[in-house]
Amino acid sequence: MSIGVASMLVGAVIAMRRTDLKQILAYGTISQLGLLFLLFGFGDPGLTTAGVAVLVAHALYKAAMFMMVGIVDRNAGTRDITALSGLGRALPALAIAAAIAAASMAGLPPLLGFAAKELAVAAILDLSGPWMLPILGSVAAASVLTVAYSGRVIWGAFAVKAGIDDTEPRAPGLLFLGPLLGLAAASIIVGIVPGLITPLLDEAAAGLIGGGGKKHLVLWPGLHLALLVSVFILAAGLVLVFMHVRVDTVVSRLPRMVSGEGLFGAAVSRLLRFAERVTAFVQSGSLPTYITVILFTAAVVPGTVLVRGAQWPDELAWSNGFIQTAAAIAIVAAATTAILASERIAAVAALGAVGLGVGVLFIIEGGPDLALTQLLVETVVLVAFALTFRHLPTKFRRRFVQRRYRRARTAIRIIVAGAVGSSVTLFALTTVAVSSGRSSRAAYLELAPTEAGGNNVVNTILVDFRALDTMGEITVLMVAALGVLSLVASAKGAGSDTDPREHSPESSSAT
Structure with missing residues (x-):
């Protein structure tokens, strides 16, 4: 559980500090993988079913987002949001498809990301014991940051920014836009009609843990506590999106986090020093x-x-x-x-x-x-x-x-x-x-x-x-x-x- 929570929060915070579109999505993926690790790791039927739903939604919107970044990098010559401006007017079709995928990543209705996140929150609320509140709080905090960096990607790639010249990209061909538009459309269709993948989710959950949860993937489950939590997540995340300038200032002042590369280098260095000391003691000639x-x-x-x-x-x-x-x-x-x-x-x-x-x-x-x-x-x-x-x-x-x-x-x-x-x-x-x-x-x-x-x-x-x-x-x-x-x-x-x-x-x- 601790690994999943740490991955969710650390990945989301680092994503808020990056200006490279690809790095933002990469650290966002780490955050989502932490959520999946948490959902699958408990061994609960309801959480397992929700984990499969989140996995399918993540596959659709994240594939579309990475394709968008590739098109921007190829046609505009950069992925840095501090150097991009006005791509939404220059490439409207790309901007619309990317906005749909980002909305699903943030968990906005009526997209598949919303239904999957709603199912995950409901499964967490069904847990009994002292772990429910810490898990719910961690997932809610990471989800708020997910909404924030989803908006950061769209604003950074397509918004018109003061003081930055408009980017003049080449128009992408249909072969580039077609798959992206198809993935965005799939997020909408499956979100509105989630019954299309319900048998798939139940069969996958049964294969993983021997049976699915009591709740199923639906677009509108009714007024209940899980919906209120989802509304709070979206509201808090949208506040961070509209206050992105102040949020960027606060995030930039946070202490620098240790990267995975830094941890690996430090671990190897200390291992070598430990090996030298052991060798000096054991192979001392005595x-x-x-x-x-x-x-x-x-x-x-x-x-x-x-x-x-x-x-x-x-x-x-x-x-x-x-x-x-x-x-x-x-x-x-x-x-x-x-x-x-x-x-x-x-x-x-x-x-x-x-x-x-x-x-x-x-x-x-x-x-x-x-x-x-x-x-x-x-x-x-x-x-x-x-x-x-x-x-x-x-x-x-x-x-x-x-x-x-x-x-x-x-x-x-x-x-x-x-x-x-x-x-x-x-x-x-x-x-x-x-x-x-x-x-x-x-x-x-x-x-x-x-x-x-x-x-x-x-x-x-x-x-x-x-x-x-x-x-x-x-x-x-x-x-x-x-x-x-x-x-x-x-x-x-x-x-x-x-x-x-x-x-x-x-x-x-x-x-």
Whole structure:
């Protein structure tokens, strides 16, 4: 509704400020499209029928008006109403046809525009609820301005203006005037005999919403409130037409409205600036920033959906014994040590302890093969970290940043860590809750000897049941290893004779 009201009023006001005939009609079309948007958007049978009637009337008079502007532009050489004068005397047939079309656009009887506008007002008055009065007021205000700019078009194109030489146009041929006269005649005929298009309106409304309204298109519906509203609209609009000089002065003093082109340009400009800022933040060359963005996205995006449809286990045991609790406490302590460690090797050792603690949990839960795999992975990762950190300073380099930025960075990392931990916990709980009666563990134990030909369940999972996943993980690790080797080789190629642990902060950052 708000879009339709805004289009009606803004389009009509801008039409009152233009001096180009084509622009006046174009912004008037925007105003009429706002009215149609409002009528069709409610989904009410009566408003839908009125919308179809307004659409047919608009097609007839607006086509005629644009044809008139084309003839004026071609034969007079301009569309500017400040440069046109006396065309009504020079081209009377064109002026009469244009006046009929403009009268239908303004809603004057006995034309189709009047009957259609009357039907729309009656349908609005039949609405119930608090929306009726705001909608009626908006439509009435836009209709008053429609009468005003309809008169502005006719006066601007055909009236004799003081101080402007009479325009001497070429006479248009019958092929130009014929279609315009036919459209003007159609507005008169259908307005007097609206029953000619009543079946069309009812069928169109039925196709749009499944049925038409109770009221039909008629020229004289009798004395009622809708007629009084129409009379008020015409009277107020004609007052604005006859006071066009003063109205033009008032309208010219209004603040300049933002055009659609300006809004589009501003939107594109701000979008580009926003994209630059996002790119500068995300693609900053900082590995912690990359990790933060990736982890936060991986945790929040699926986690949000998971929270809405999460299922919780019926029974939840926090611990299955003292050994499991001790292992969990050791894992938390090792993770905390990795966070607080000031030396790189100490942090790596703490991370290795976390992995070993997870392996202990696997052993407690009866998965020695999985624990062995975990131990091997942790050993390889620990060795890779140790070899890489030989070329980096012993301690983490502390950046000298302002305290507020340091606190903000710490807060962001805490939020991301909490989001990742929460999402992993939710995934684990949901997996336990939605698991079927037959566990995957039992299925793998049953299928490993027969389908994979092996008794080592972990190995059969890695190289048979999930072979593609394993190959993908190996590929990722190989690419990462090649990247690390290239960084180490480039650092060696720099040719520094000093102790690598005494590198300056700049060289450490580059490495």
